[in-house]
Amino acid sequence: MTIWNLLIREILHRKLNFALGVLSVMVASGSLIGSITLLRIHDIHTDRLLEQKHAELEQRMAQLKDDTRKAMLKLGFNVVILPEDQNLSDWYAEDYASKYMPEEYVHKLADSGIVTVRHFLPSLQQKIEWPEQKRKIILVGARGEVPNLHKNPVKPMVQPVPPGTISLGYELHRSLGIKVGDTVELMGKTFEVNDCHKERGNKDDITAWIYLAEAQELLDKPGQINAILALECMCAGHEGLPLIRKEIAEILPGTQVIERGSRVIARAEARTKVEEQARLSIEKEKIARDELRAVRERLASIMTPVVVTACAVWIAVLGFTNVRARREEIGILRAIGVRSREVMVMFVSRHILLGVLGGALGFVAGVLAATYFGAAHEGLQVRMTDMDVSLADLIFIAIGGAAALAVIAGWIPTMVAARQDPADVLRNDN
Amino acid sequence: MIEFKKVSKWFNGTQGKVTALQGISFSVGPGELLVVRGPSGCGKTTLLMTAGGLLRPNEGQLNLDGQDPYALSPEMRSRLRARTVGFVFQQFHLIPYLTVRQNILTGSLAVPQKEASEKAHQLINRFGLQDRADHVPSKLSTGERQRTALARALLNEPKLILADEPTGNLDEDNAQTVFGYLSQYVSDGGCVLLVTHDARAAAHGTRALRMSKGRLVD
Numbered sequence: 001m002t003i004w005n006l007l008i009r010e011i012l013h014r015k016l017n018f019a020l021g022v023l024s025v026m027v028a029s030g031s032l033i034g035s036i037t038l039l040r041i042h043d044i045h046t047d048r049l050l051e052q053k054h055a056e057l058e059q060r061m062a063q064l065k066d067d068t069r070k071a072m073l074k075l076g077f078n079v080v081i082l083p084e085d086q087n088l089s090d091w092y093a094e095d096y097a098s099k100y101m102p103e104e105y106v107h108k109l110a111d112s113g114i115v116t117v118r119h120f121l122p123s124l125q126q127k128i129e130w131p132e133q134k135r136k137i138i139l140v141g142a143r144g145e146v147p148n149l150h151k152n153p154v155k156p157m158v159q160p161v162p163p164g165t166i167s168l169g170y171e172l173h174r175s176l177g178i179k180v181g182d183t184v185e186l187m188g189k190t191f192e193v194n195d196c197h198k199e200r201g202n203k204d205d206i207t208a209w210i211y212l213a214e215a216q217e218l219l220d221k222p223g224q225i226n227a228i229l230a231l232e233c234m235c236a237g238h239e240g241l242p243l244i245r246k247e248i249a250e251i252l253p254g255t256q257v258i259e260r261g262s263r264v265i266a267r268a269e270a271r272t273k274v275e276e277q278a279r280l281s282i283e284k285e286k287i288a289r290d291e292l293r294a295v296r297e298r299l300a301s302i303m304t305p306v307v308v309t310a311c312a313v314w315i316a317v318l319g320f321t322n323v324r325a326r327r328e329e330i331g332i333l334r335a336i337g338v339r340s341r342e343v344m345v346m347f348v349s350r351h352i353l354l355g356v357l358g359g360a361l362g363f364v365a366g367v368l369a370a371t372y373f374g375a376a377h378e379g380l381q382v383r384m385t386d387m388d389v390s391l392a393d394l395i396f397i398a399i400g401g402a403a404a405l406a407v408i409a410g411w412i413p414t415m416v417a418a419r420q421d422p423a424d425v426l427r428n429d430n
Numbered sequence: 431m432i433e434f435k436k437v438s439k440w441f442n443g444t445q446g447k448v449t450a451l452q453g454i455s456f457s458v459g460p461g462e463l464l465v466v467r468g469p470s471g472c473g474k475t476t477l478l479m480t481a482g483g484l485l486r487p488n489e490g491q492l493n494l495d496g497q498d499p500y501a502l503s504p505e506m507r508s509r510l511r512a513r514t515v516g517f518v519f520q521q522f523h524l525i526p527y528l529t530v531r532q533n534i535l536t537g538s539l540a541v542p543q544k545e546a547s548e549k550a551h552q553l554i555n556r557f558g559l560q561d562r563a564d565h566v567p568s569k570l571s572t573g574e575r576q577r578t579a580l581a582r583a584l585l586n587e588p589k590l591i592l593a594d595e596p597t598g599n600l601d602e603d604n605a606q607t608v609f610g611y612l613s614q615y616v617s618d619g620g621c622v623l624l625v626t627h628d629a630r631a632a633a634h635g636t637r638a639l640r641m642s643k644g645r646l647v648d
Contacts, residue, residue, distance in 0.1 A: 001532060001535035001536055001538050001539055001546070002539070002542075003539065005532075006525075006528075006536075006539070009527050009528060009532070010527060012527070013526070013527030014527075328523055329523075329525050329526075331523070332517075332519075332523040332525070332536075333536065333539065333540075334484075334508070335482065335484060335511070335517045335523075336511075336512060336516075336517065336536065336537055336539070336540055336582070336583075336586075337508050337509065337511045337512020337513070337515075337539075337540030337541065337586075338508070338512075338539050338540045339504075339505055339508045339509075339540075340504065340508075341505075342539070421484075422484050423479040423484035423485040426475075426479065426484070426517075426519065426523070426594075427475050427476065427479060427485075
């Protein structure tokens with residue numbers, strides 16, 4: 001016969017007392033684990049909800065961004081970089097700059113790593129008299145876009161005019177009866193017609209495009225240009241122009257920046273606003289979820305200790321009942337030489353067993369209840385593996401905590417049992 | 431085996447001081463069955479508890495198997511009691527959820543021994559409890575219960591048995607059986623201190639004393 005044999009037989013004899021104790025620990029442990037699991041389910045729901053909203057927003061923004069990008073591409077370059085000393089009134093009146101800057105600037109800009117603008121196109125424009133045809137035209141010298149090598153290569157918005165060729169606006173080739181492949185004389189130089197543009201209904205219809213170096217030669221402006229055209233990048237956001245101006249001013253101090261295409265800008269701004277609104281709505285949703293979590297956490301922080309305390313009191317009451325029922329038994333055990341320490345071990349072991357069993361059952365009950373009822377309430381399907389809380393930690397809290405609770409709650413009854421005076425019991429009962 | 435030297439014991443209750451033992455002196459040695467008889471409330475049970483190291487006297491000295499149990503720590507006193515003393519009570523005090531065999535073996539909780547099962551088996555046979563070995567106390571007759579309690583007291587082969595009204599709940603036949611076992615134990619060299627209010631029990635003792643109001647009167 002050992003203390004353990006005695007313990008097991010006593011438990012089997014007083015099943016109801018032990019079962020009520022296990023139930024009590026189970027309720028305490030289950031409410032704690034249930035609270036933790038429910039809060040975790042709330043977090044999972046919140047994460048999933050916000051992830052979904054973010055994904056929807058990203059998709060919507062990608063679509064809007066693409067729409068805006070296409071619109072901007074259709075409308076062409078919307079950023080013009082001019083020499084700093086260019087009078088803007090003259091520029092607006094003539095639509096080309098009368099001041100010049102080095103062609104070198106475009107390379108400086110392309111090599112700078114700037115991200116707020118792209119598609120750099122250097123040009124030299126001037127209104128001239130086409131001496132051979134006796135008519136005013138706008139002569140544009142252009143070369144291909146200068147690639148900015150730090151960004152992914154993109155398809156150029158305009159095709160370069162090869163050297164020795166000329167592209168003509170609608171009004172010019174129509175009125176002069178010129179076709180692609182013809183040769184024309186311009187300021188004493190012969191050019192092969194490379195392209196005849198369709199009608200655009202603007203100054204492009206009286207424009208002739210030739211290779212930049214040839215324009216510089218004809219206009220006697222070697223190595224000079226009077227504008228760099230560029231396309232504003234969507235990444236500039238709603239702060240676009242001030243940011244672009246700031247960046248370009250740092251790279252090309254002797255220049256000024258003009259933005260064109262207000263419809264596109266408005267569209268870009270609207271897109272930015274939509275994004276802001278959507279992000280604000282997500283933020284509000286997050287705040288609402290956080291507030292709901294705080295309420296639930298507060299409720300759990302009140303309810304759980306109340307339940308645990310009530311269970312602890314109940315365990316203590318059951319402990320006292322058990323000690324009272326075993327008064328005679330303890331008395332005789334002490335009389336035959338069992339030490340008070342061994343009586344204490346017997347009662348503490350009973351409470352540990354009660355706590356471990358109750359804790360394990362409470363863990364299962366708490367997790368199941370929270371997973372099924374809680375997840376159903378949130379409209380989720382959650383498994384234990386979805387939760388980033390460690391299962392080992394939860395089990396440790398449930399079983400270790402429950403065993404500790406049972407031992408603490410049963411401590412006073414245990415001490416009463418261990419300190420029971422056998423003479424007192426045997427004298428009075430005899 | 432056991433010697434009382436001017437032992438007094440009193441209790442402070444709500445109605446003042448109650449003297450249970452007053453200047454008790456006597457001794458019992460191996461091969462003796464001392465019967466102390468007296469009316470209810472005269473201090474017999476207190477005498478027995480004091481002898482068993484369960485109730486510290488207020489005055490006087492006790493010698494149990496050569497040691498003063500009350501000079502020892504509670505732990506050592508428990509050990510001394512487990513090795514030296516066996517208790518038998520009128521109410522038997524069997525553990526209700528243990529069988530006869532298991533109740534007898536509870537003695538081994540205090541003195542673990544390899545041969546406890548074998549000893550329990552021998553005691554079951556000796557006390558005629560073979561057919562009841564796996565029964566719980568509620569299924570036993572009072573005589574069987576007392577024989578079980580006696581077997582439990584003997585498991586650790588104590589030098590002294592302290593018996594408190596061991597036949598108080600038994601019929602004549604069962605009482606004779608119990609006295610027979612106690613007499614056998616004494617003739618084997620054991621020592622018994624038996625307290626009772628039954629005058630007939632004195633006939634079974636090797637010596638008898640009478641107690642009244644906490645004093646030994648003859």
